Amino acid sequence: xxxxxxxxxxxxxxxxxxxxxxxxxxxxxxxxxxxxxxxxxxxxxxxxxxxxxxxxxxxxxxxxxxxxxxxxxxxxxxxxxxxxxxxxxxxxxxxxxxxxxxxxxxxxxxxxxxxxxxxxxxxxxxxxxxxxxxxxxxxxxxxxxxxxxxxxxxxxxxxxxxxxxxxxxxxxxxxxxxxxxxxxxxxxxxxxxxxxxxxxxxxxxxxxxxxxxxxxxxxxxxxxxxxxxxxxxxxxxxxxxxxxxxxxxxxxxxxxxxxxxxxxxxxxxxxxxxxxxxxxxxxxxxxxxxxxxxxxxxxxxxxxxxxxxxxxxxxxx
Amino acid sequence: xxxxxxxxxxxxxxxxxxxxxxxxxxxxxxxxxxxxxxxxxxxxxxxxxxxxxxxxxxxxxxxxxxxxxxxxxxxxxxxxxxxxxxxxxxxxxxxxxxxxxxxxxxxxxxxxxxxxxxxxxxxxxxxxxxxxxxxxxxxxxxxxxxxxxxxxxxxxxxxxxxxxxxxxxxxxxxxxxxxxxxxxxxxxxxxxxxxxxxxxxxxxxxxxxxxxxxxxxxxxxxxxxxxxxxxxxxxxxxxxxxxxxxxxxxxxxxxxxxxxxxxxxxxxxxxxxxxxxxxxxxxxxxxxxxxxxxxxxxxxxxxxxxxxxxxxxxxxxxxxxxxxxxxxxxxxxxxxxxxxxxxxxxxxxxxxxxxxxxxxxxxxxxxxxxxxxxxxxxxxxxxxxxxxxxxxxxxxxxxxxxxxxxxxxxxxxxxxxxxxxxxxxxxxxxxxx
Numbered sequence: 001x002x003x004x005x006x007x008x009x010x011x012x013x014x015x016x017x018x019x020x021x022x023x024x025x026x027x028x029x030x031x032x033x034x035x036x037x038x039x040x041x042x043x044x045x046x047x048x049x050x051x052x053x054x055x056x057x058x059x060x061x062x063x064x065x066x067x068x069x070x071x072x073x074x075x076x077x078x079x080x081x082x083x084x085x086x087x088x089x090x091x092x093x094x095x096x097x098x099x100x101x102x103x104x105x106x107x108x109x110x111x112x113x114x115x116x117x118x119x120x121x122x123x124x125x126x127x128x129x130x131x132x133x134x135x136x137x138x139x140x141x142x143x144x145x146x147x148x149x150x151x152x153x154x155x156x157x158x159x160x161x162x163x164x165x166x167x168x169x170x171x172x173x174x175x176x177x178x179x180x181x182x183x184x185x186x187x188x189x190x191x192x193x194x195x196x197x198x199x200x201x202x203x204x205x206x207x208x209x210x211x212x213x214x215x216x217x218x219x220x221x222x223x224x225x226x227x228x229x230x231x232x233x234x235x236x237x238x239x240x241x242x243x244x245x246x247x248x249x250x251x252x253x254x255x256x257x258x259x260x261x262x263x264x265x266x267x268x269x270x271x272x273x274x275x276x277x278x279x280x281x282x283x284x285x286x287x288x289x290x291x292x293x294x295x296x297x298x299x300x301x302x303x304x305x306x307x308x309x310x311x312x313x314x315x316x317x
Numbered sequence: 318x319x320x321x322x323x324x325x326x327x328x329x330x331x332x333x334x335x336x337x338x339x340x341x342x343x344x345x346x347x348x349x350x351x352x353x354x355x356x357x358x359x360x361x362x363x364x365x366x367x368x369x370x371x372x373x374x375x376x377x378x379x380x381x382x383x384x385x386x387x388x389x390x391x392x393x394x395x396x397x398x399x400x401x402x403x404x405x406x407x408x409x410x411x412x413x414x415x416x417x418x419x420x421x422x423x424x425x426x427x428x429x430x431x432x433x434x435x436x437x438x439x440x441x442x443x444x445x446x447x448x449x450x451x452x453x454x455x456x457x458x459x460x461x462x463x464x465x466x467x468x469x470x471x472x473x474x475x476x477x478x479x480x481x482x483x484x485x486x487x488x489x490x491x492x493x494x495x496x497x498x499x500x501x502x503x504x505x506x507x508x509x510x511x512x513x514x515x516x517x518x519x520x521x522x523x524x525x526x527x528x529x530x531x532x533x534x535x536x537x538x539x540x541x542x543x544x545x546x547x548x549x550x551x552x553x554x555x556x557x558x559x560x561x562x563x564x565x566x567x568x569x570x571x572x573x574x575x576x577x578x579x580x581x582x583x584x585x586x587x588x589x590x591x592x593x594x595x596x597x598x599x600x601x602x603x604x605x606x607x608x609x610x611x612x613x614x615x616x617x618x619x620x621x622x623x624x625x626x627x628x629x630x631x632x633x634x635x636x637x638x639x640x641x642x643x644x645x646x647x648x649x650x651x652x653x654x655x656x657x658x659x660x661x662x663x664x665x666x667x668x669x670x671x672x673x674x675x676x677x678x679x680x681x682x683x684x685x686x687x688x689x690x691x692x693x694x695x696x697x698x699x700x701x702x703x704x705x706x707x708x709x710x711x712x713x714x715x716x717x718x719x720x721x722x723x724x725x726x727x728x729x730x731x732x733x734x735x736x737x738x739x740x741x742x743x744x745x746x747x748x749x750x
Contacts, residue, residue: 005635005667006646008732010718012327012479013670016725021678074673116676116726254679254690305710306321306687307551309564 018115022075024200028193029082029244035176035186040090041147044182050094052081054101062110076115080104083123083244086183087237087284088130089141096134100126120291121251124241124284131284139280141179170227173234184237194243203247206256207263211242214267222275238270241283251291258294258301265290265297321552323544324684324719326479326642328518332600332609333482337490339613340626344414346389346617347653348374349399351407353445353453355381360410366393369421371593373441374410383453384443387412388595388615390419402638402645402652409653412617425591435505442587443594443656448473448484448548448577449639451657454584457574458506465569470502470511471557474578475541475548477516478640480602481660486611487579487598488515488522491586496529498581499536501588508574511536512557518543545642546717550575552686564713579659594656601627603637603663614654621650623661633663642718670727681720681730687713691720691730698737703744711737 036044055077063070084104088097104126112118131138168178176186183190197203212233219229233239246252246266253262266286273282290297351357358375362368368387375385391414399409427438440455460467472495476484488495499511513530515523517540530536539557541547551562553575560571568575583594595616602609607628614623620636637644638658654661681691690709697705711734720730 002650003634004646004648004650006648007635008729008735009641009643009645009716010722010731011635011637011641011644011646011662011664011667013668013721013727014723014725016680016723017727018673018676018725021676021725071674076676114674116674249676249678254677254682254692256683302690302709303682303688305564305689305713306555307561307563307566308710308713 018074018076021202022079024202025079025197025244026075026082028196028202029079029086029183031189031192032086032183032186032240033082035189036086036090036182039144039176039185040142040182043090043147044085047088047090047092047094047097047182048082048085051085051088051097051101052078054098055081055084055105058102058105059110059114062106066110068114071114074115077105080109080122083183083240084126086240086244087123087127087181089138090182091140091142092130092134092137096130096137099133100130103129116250118250119294121245121248121287124245124287124291127284128288141181143179144177144185167231170230170234173231178235180235181237181240184240187234187239190239190243194239197243197247203243204256204259207247207252207259208239208242210260210263211246211267211270212238214264215271218268218271232274236274236281237283241270241287242266245283245287246290251287251294253294253297253301255298255301255303257303258297261297261301262290262294265293321555321686322684322688322719323542323547323552323686324723326477326545326722329479329602330482330485330518332480332602332611333485333519335608335610337486337598337611337613340618340623342389342414342416342418343615343618343622344416345394345619346387346412346414346615347399347619347651348385348388348410348412348617349401349407349653349655350375350385350409351401351405352385352616352656353383353451355379355383355453355456357407358382358385360396360408362393362396362410364393364395367391368393368412369419371424371591371595372421373423373443373593375408381453381456383440383445383455384593385410386443386593386595386616387421388617389414390417390421391415399653400649401655402647423591424593427588427591429505429588432505432507435501438588439584441593442584444580444583444587445594445656446577447579447583447597447657447659449643449657449659451655454576454580457576458502460569460574466572467506467508467569467574468510468572469558469574470499470508471553471568471573471575472499472511472513472578472581473548473550473553473575474513474515474519474522475553476519477543477545477548478642478644480609480662481600481640483598483600483611483659484578485519485522486600487582488519488526491582492525492529494582494585495578496526496536497589498583498585500533501585502574502576502581503535506574509535513538513578514541514547514553514557515539516541516543516547545719546686546715549686549715549717551715564710597654597656597658599623599654599658600660601663602660603633604667605629605631605633605663605665616656617653619650620647620652620654620661623654624650624663627663629663629665631665633665635664635667637662637664642722643716672728673726675726675728678725680723680725684719684723686717686719687715689714689734691724691734692728694737695728695730695733698733698740701740703741706737706741711741714738 269286
C-alpha cells in the first residue's frame with residue numbers, strides 16, 4: 001500500500017458507454033432489417049451491409065488521413081450506414097449508395113468534428129444529397145415481394161403519391177407491404193425496435209410521440225378522416241424518422257422540453273412539405289431543418305437550476 | 318422534468334448486515350487541528366506533554382470552529398504539519414499511546430439548565446456533522462432566534478451513497494441515543510417537530526423508528542425513495558418539507574435544521590457521559606475487502622492500522638475516504654481518520670475508464686439533481702468562459718458526481734465543475750483586489 005492511486009470523485013461509473021448505446025441502436029434496427037429482407041429480398045441485406053461497411057471504412061480512412069485516433073469502435077458509423085440503407089430504394093445502384101455514405105460520414109459527420117459534433121443528421125442529409133443528385137433512381141421504389149417474380153410491378157408510386165384506388169389496406173401499411181424505401185415501410189418492426197430503445201432508456205418517447213402526434217393532429221385538423229390520417233402517418237419515412245433519426249443525440253436538443261419543441265417542429269414541417277411542396281417526402285427535410293434550429297432550441301429550453309436566484313431583471317419586477 | 322432528478326446506483330451494502338466491531342487501539346494517533354469546516358484549532362499542548370483520553374488538545378477563539386480532543390492517553394511526540402487529503406496543510410498533534418486509556422478529569426456530564434448551556438456543551442464536545450461535511454454542530458444550533466425561526470428538525474438518515482452503512486448501524490445499534498439526541502435538541506431549542514428521513518432500502522430501521530416514535534407525535538419517520546443523492550441537504554429539505562433553499566441561503570432561512578443521525582446519537586451520549594468526540598463508526602468495504610463491516614475507530618488512527626484490521630484479498634491500490642461518489646482518495650497510508658470520515662473503501666484494480674467525445678445524449682442533464690447542464694458547463698469551462706459559467710449556475714453544483722457517473726463517454730464532468738467553481742472564485746478574488 002505504498003503507492004496509492006489518486007483520482008477525483010466519483011470513483012464508480014455506470015456501465016453505459018457510447019459503444020454500448022450504439023450497439024443497442026443496432027439491435028433495435030435489426031427487426032427493421034429483418035422486415036426489409038422479408039419484404040424486399042436479400043438485396044435489402046446486401047445494401048445494408050454495403051452501406052455500413054462503407055461508412056465504417058470512410059470514417060477509418062478519414063481518421064487515418066487526418067492523423068486522428070480511429071473512432072470506428074464506437075459503432076456509430078455502423079448505425080449511420082444502416083439508417084442510410086433503410087432510407088434508400090432497394091434497387092438503387094451501388095455506386096450511388098457509396099456516394100451517400102461518403103456524404104453522410106465524410107461531409108456531414110467527420111468534417112464537422114466527428115461523433116457528437118455534427119449539426120445535421122448524417123443519414124437524413126445523405127438521403128437529401130442523393131435525392132437531389134439522382135432524383136429518378138431515388139424515387140424508383142420496388143413493390144414488396146418483387147424478388148419472387150410473382151408480382152409484376154417493379155416500380156411503383158408510394159402511398160403518398162398514389163391515387164385512392166391503388167392504396168394498400170391499412171393492415172398492409174402497418175406490416176410494410178407497400179412500395180417504399182428499404183427500412184421505412186414496416187411500421188410494426190419500427191415500433192418493436194423503437195420500443196426496445198425506449199425500454200432501454202436510450203431514447204425518450206417524447207420525440208416520436210410528439211412528432212407522429214403532430215402530423216396526425218394536423219392531418220385531422222385539415223379535414224382528414226381517421227383512416228386518411230392513419231395513411232398519412234404510416235406512409236413515407238415518418239415512423240423510421242421519428243424513432244431513429246429525430247432521436248439522434250448529436251443533432252437534436254439536449255433537454256426534454258427541447259426535444260418536444262424539436263419534434264413538434266418536425267411534425268409541422270413534414271406536414272407542410274407533404275401538403276404544399278413538390279417533393280415526394282418531407283421527413284428528411286424537416287429533420288434537417290430542425291437540426292439547424294437545435295442550438296437555438298437548446299438556448300430557449302435551458303432548465304432552471306434548483307434554487308437558483310432569479311435574474312436581477314426579473315427580481316425587480 | 319417533474320420533481321428533482323436523481324439516479325439509481327448499485328447497492329453494495331454488505332457491511333450493513335454486521336454488528337459494528339472494535340479495532341485494536343492504535344499505538345500512535347495523528348490528530349489534525351482541522352477536522353471541520355471553518356477555522357482550524359491551535360494546539361493547546363506541547364511536545365512531551367502527557368495527555369489523557371478526552372482532554373482538549375486544540376481549540377480556537379473563532380465562532381466557526383470546534384475543539385479537538387485526545388483520543389488516547391499518552392505522550393505528545395510532536396506537533397507536525399501534515400497535508401490533508403483535501404490538500405490543506407494543517408497542524409497535527411502526534412500522540413504515542415500508553416495503552417492505558419487514562420480518562421481526563423474534564424470528562425464529566427455537563428450541567429444544562431438553558432439553551433445557552435446546551436449550545437456551549439455541544440461546542441465543548443467537539444461535535445461536527447458526522448455525515449461528511451463537518452459543519453461545527455454548535456454553529457448550527459446557535460442560530461439567531463430574532464432573525465430566523467426554525468420549526469423543523471430534519472434528521473438525515475438517507476445514507477444514499479453505495480457501500481456506506483455507518484449511519485444505518487447507528488440507527489440499528491444506537492437507536493435510543495439517536496432518538497434521545499433528537500428530543501434533546503427539540504427540547505433545548507424549542508423546535509416543535511422533527512422528521513427522520515430514511516431511505517426505503519432500510520426497512521428494518523424504518524420499522525424500528527416508526528415503533529419508537531409512535532408515542533411522540535412531534536417526531537415523524539419519512540421514507541425516502543432509495544436513489545442518489547437523497548441525502549444532499551437541499552434535496553432532503555425539499556423532499557421532506559417541500560421548501561426550496563435558494564441560492565446563497567441556508568436551511569435556517571426556510572426554517573429547517575438538518576442533522577445527521579449519527580450526530581444526534583453522539584449529542585445524546587455526550588450529554589449523558591461528557592465523553593467528547595474522540596471515536597466514530599466507519600464502514601470498511603470495497604472490492605478487495607473480504608468481510609465488509611463497520612468499526613469503531615479512534616479519531617487520528619492512521620489508515621494503515623484501519624486497513625490492517627480488515628481482511629483483504631489483495632493489497633489495495635486505491636483508498637477512498639468517504640463514499641464512492643463524493644469521497645476523496647487518500648494519497649498517504651499514514652493519513653489519519655478524522656471526525657468526518659464515515660467510510661474507508663479499499664479498492665484493488667479499480668476499473669479504468671477512457672474518456673471519449675461527448676455524444677450529446679443529455680444523460681448528465683437528466684441526472685443533475687439541481688437541474689444544471691453539465692455538458693454545457695464543460696464546454697464553457699474548456700473555453701474558460703466565466704460569464705457563461707456564471708449564467709449556467711456552476712456555483713450551485715454540489716459535486717455529487719451524478720453527471721460523471723452516468724456519462725457514457727466517461728467525461729470528467731463533475732471534476733470540470735469543481736475546476737470551474739475554483740476559476741470563478743479566483744476571478745472574484747482578483748476583482749476584489
